[in-house]
Amino acid sequence: EVQLVESGGGLVQPGGSLRLSCTASGFTFSNYEMNWVRQAPGKGLEWVSLIGIGGSYIYYAESVKGRFTISRDNANNSLYLQMSSLRAEDTAVYYCARGADCTGGSCYSTYFDYWGQGTLVTVSS
Amino acid sequence: SYVLTQPPSVSVAPGQTARITCEGSNIGSESVHWYHQKPGQAPVLVVYDDSDRPSGIPERFSGSKSGNTAILTISRVEAGDEADYYCQVWDSSSDHWVFGGGTKLTVL
Numbered sequence: 650e651v652q653l654v655e656s657g658g659g660l661v662q663p664g665g666s667l668r669l670s671c672t673a674s675g676f677t678f679s680n681y682e683m684n685w686v687r688q689a690p691g692k693g694l695e696w697v698s699l700i701g702i703g704g705s706y707i708y709y710a711e712s713v714k715g716r717f718t719i720s721r722d723n724a725n726n727s728l729y730l731q732m733s734s735l736r737a738e739d740t741a742v743y744y745c746a747r748g749a750d751c752t753g754g755s756c757y758s759t760y761f762d763y764w765g766q767g768t769l770v771t772v773s774s
Numbered sequence: 775s776y777v778l779t780q781p782p783s784v785s786v787a788p789g790q791t792a793r794i795t796c797e798g799s800n801i802g803s804e805s806v807h808w809y810h811q812k813p814g815q816a817p818v819l820v821v822y823d824d825s826d827r828p829s830g831i832p833e834r835f836s837g838s839k840s841g842n843t844a845i846l847t848i849s850r851v852e853a854g855d856e857a858d859y860y861c862q863v864w865d866s867s868s869d870h871w872v873f874g875g876g877t878k879l880t881v882l
Contacts, residue, residue, distance in 0.1 A: 684871065686817075694809075694817065694860050696871035708869045711775070744816055759864060760807040762828065764816040 651675040651763045653745050658768030665735050665772070671728040671745030671765055679703075679723035682748035684761060685730050687741035687770075697743070698730065702751045713739075735772045742767040776800070776865040778874035785880040786851050794877045796844040796861030804864060806844040808837060810857040810879075817860065821846060848879070856881045 657669040671683070685697040698719040699708045707719055718731040728745050746761035779797040786792040796806065806824050809817040819828050821837035824844065834849045848855055861874040 686873075693858075693876040694811075694862075694873040696873060699871065710870060746817075758822075759805070760819060760822040760862070761809070761817070762819050762822075764818075766816055 651747070653747065653763055653765035655743065655745055655765040655768040658743065658770045660771045660773065661735055662774050663736060663772055666731070666733040667735065667770060669730040669732065669743055669745075669768060669770070671730075673726045673728065673745075673747075676747070677752070678721075678726040680752045681750055682756065682759075683721060683728045684746045684748050685719060685728075686744045686746050686761070686764075687739075688744070688767075689738070689741040692741075695741075699748060700728070732770070735770075737772050740770060740772045742769050775868065776863070776870070776872045778861055778863065778872055780859075780861060780874040780877045782875070783878045783880060785882055786848075787882045788851055788853060790851055792848040792851050792855070792879055794846040794848075794859050794861075794879065796846070796874050797842055798844075798863060798872075799842060801842050801844055801863060802839060804866075806837065806839065807862045808835075808844075808846045809860045809862065810855075811860065812857045820859075851879075851881055853881050855879060 652674045654672045661667050684699045700719045716734045720729045744767045745765045747763040749756040749759040808821040811817040820835050825837040836847045838845050859877045
């Protein structure tokens, strides 16, 4: 069974930092692109970042570029999001989501078929 | 930046058909994916690649496209279908994933 479990959320002051983790199980983690998606309270979904299977390509939403860093540890089936210079508008539930299957070097199934339960990040003084 | 436009809300009576639209300037050439999200839960994929359904999603859910508009159709709507629905595409010009603003489906 595919599972994604986020952790690391919490209350942080504006300007502070936080590191989110997502632990994957039930599939070959190293074969899949991974994503972070967030949802501010009462708002819609906002894609945050994508990382390729070996970290060879990384993309960020403009709203977080230069402040957030996505990374992965394929040996430990883990995805990370290092967040710095946090702002009130970064307050959201952060989800990790499985993306494209890149087994064999070509990526397909480019949609988010599994999501974690989310972890809440609150930026407030 | 690429924008996907959805109606904020759609209401339908049980047993009727709900249609949720997603408009984007280049949507005709992109694969569209749809998710539903119930309160307090993570999103769930309901249609991928415009019109395919993941296993476990009822046949009542279908997707289509016409010009610059993608459509999620839910036939024989049930109370349990009440949720927020989001469309999604990959914007290859910016290498960004884009979500629509979401549509709240209310079952009357």
